[in-house]
Amino acid sequence: QFAATGVQTCFHGRHINPQILANLDGSNWHLGDYESRGGYQALRKILGQDGGAGLTPDQVIAEVKAGGLRGRGGAGFPTGLKWSFMPRQFPGQKYLVCNSDEGEPGTCKDRDIMQYNPHSVIEGMAIAAYAMGISVGYNYIHGEIFATYQRFEAALDEARAAGLLGDNILGSSFNFQLHAAHGFGAYICGEETGLLESLEGKKGQPRFKPPFPASFGLYGKPTTINNTETFAAVPWIIRNGGAAYLECGKPNNGGTKIYSVSGDVELPGNYEVPMGTPFAKLLELAGGVRKGRTLKAVIPGGSSSPVLPASIMMECTMDYDSIAKAGSMLGSGAVIVMDDSRCMVESLKRLSYFYMHESCGQCTPCREGTGWLWRVVDRIHNGLGRQSDLDLLNSVADNIQGRTICALGDAAAMPVRAMIKHYRHEFEAMIPKNTSQLA
């Protein structure tokens, strides 16, 4: 009745040198399939179960560092460095957490990874656990993709049955228990400390950072959190070496990245391409702008990243540094494409509604400011704006940014400023000319 229909966002063969989404067809997600693609060789290699000498935890971390892997959850924090923050000799329990709460509008890559290649995440987490001396892990999965949560649990069962998870993995002295947990509809639980609160069975309200999870995480214990795609990248690095990983991206931006391309393109979907691929190439892979229209703007890294006009975007390459230089962020890699028929006021109105709806309410600037932003954009869109409204929007955004517990406040503020900066005339055109400054 509800058979998932036509979900083929990653089975299109238009990836470039894919590492995570390579050779998938939707049915070959099982353990045996994964092993025939070279799966679990990396885990065997570090444990010395492939005839070799094995790798020490330090060697694993060094390899990940050499690969230049940066966190795929949005902030691009160097993964090897984050792993080295974990107190090695800590006497109590430490935890490993995978952030699969993918809720950033535009992003749908982690779902495909877990649905069609779940063992890549399991193996990546097992390697990470080994490197940091962690024995318990959780994968926290977005509540809306419940079928994917069930798929991941099935994959965990396969791995346990094969001795790849649990006690004495592959006959070694390494133990790692991994479980799946799920959210139930709260964007804020993607923020790592909100996620930890949720995993503890509470409202997902973010904590102050620092302390970072590395020192105070799940149940107050040292915890490392990485994004799904970050973990899924790890087995390839260990199998092929950090140098090879770095090589296939560009300096400081190793490896491939999966971009979720949505909006006004012919072929929306997930595209795995090397870091540093020109945006123009990615657009071409996605079939170009829909119906032969002209590109107007792109939100390059999920709804929290500032919009960039077509002319700037077409000069960018897709990697952390190039997009940052252009004034936006690579974020979660959700590329939202808009053609020349799109109204920016209407688009911003929808985004502002989202942030208002998802603010967890802890900080006054975010709780009050997100609602204020939405009300002002809404009245402009309804033709009831005032001449002073654009200054007002900028000032409200200024007063949110940098003054909140978590980055949701920034995420709400940045798109507003960028939209007004690049498309001021569209806002002005909607504001009646004769309103008083004092109105």
Add this chain to the structure above:
Amino acid sequence: MISEQTKALFDREVAKYPASQKQSAVMACLQIVQQERGFVSAESEKLVAEYLGMAPIAVHEVTTFYNMYNQQPVGKYKLNVCTNLPCQLRDGAKALQHLEHKLGVAMGETTKDGMFTLQQSECLGACADSPVMLVNDIHMCSFMSNEKLDQLIDGLKSAEA
């Protein structure tokens, strides 16, 4: 009362966490309750609270914080259509309008026969498949053109008749 069957499902979730941290299973237990009973009542919250050794108010905080828990009874089929920007660019809002028309209810309402509840939702994490709709928290329906929406609704109605 919690049935033995439900208890087994609860226990499976509780077993994932340290013995002193049973509360971690609350999200999953409430989801199980919602699948069984259609919504999370104050009474269900109390049962879950007892089971996990939590204060009922702590469970209630969870029910009210997360968008997907139904705090009131909903229709037999809860339809959540994503209207966030990436979906809006690919007819997400139109799909919602079409359903409003077809079902004769406004967003947020339930049809008189108690069959369908229609809601808008934020990003479901399936943006490239837009228009997308989640049915009863579990079934993700992709590329829901107006024709496909009609087919689905008509199919569900006739299965019921």
